[in-house]
Amino acid sequence: MAFENPSREQIRNILLESSVIAVVGLSDKPERTSYAVSEAMQRKGYRIVPVNPNATEILGEKSYPTLKDIPFPVDIVNVFRRSEFTPPVAEEAVAIGAKTLWLQLGIYNEEAANIASAGGLNVIMDRCIKVEDSILLPEGKSRT
Template structure:
């Protein structure tokens, strides 16, 4: 059976009830997609928690080397990594008790999705969180 994302209504509800977004692979370079998407989400009121072992702060927030190092609950794990690097991220997302495992646009990994889903997380793949939020919650545009 092939993977299917939740409905738009389900995604809208997930976003409405989420505050903390841990961004795995968030770059500190403003010209990178991960930075631009995260900055946009931050400006829309979400708390961005950078996961980047090579930086101290990004977007004014403390960086963490891994999801397990984050000292507070995480609603969404938003992943900007190559598809072949997402399985360990899914395992760690389950371990920390995140609610949503989100692979950005053009990132799809059925095994990572299954691991996250089996661990109780809602899985979204191959969708841009910024685009989905702008479409589903136009109040902040």
């Protein structure tokens, strides 16, 4: 059976129920898409948790080398890595008990989706979290 993203209403509910987003591959360079998207989500009220082994802090938040190093619960694992690198990320997302694996626009991997789904996670692929949040929650989470 071919993968299908959740419906827009389901994605809206995922966003409403989420507050902590671990961003795998978040760059500390402001010109990078991962930085701009994460900064926008941070401004919308989400807590952004950088996952980047080469940085100590990004967007004012401590950066962790891996998902497993994060010492608190994570709602969404948002991935800015090439598609072929996503299955191990999916395994870690399951291991830490995240609720959703979100592969950014242009990132799609059936194996990662199967790993996450089998682990009980929602899976969203090839969609930009910032775009979805802007469309589905234009006034922010508190005004819905």
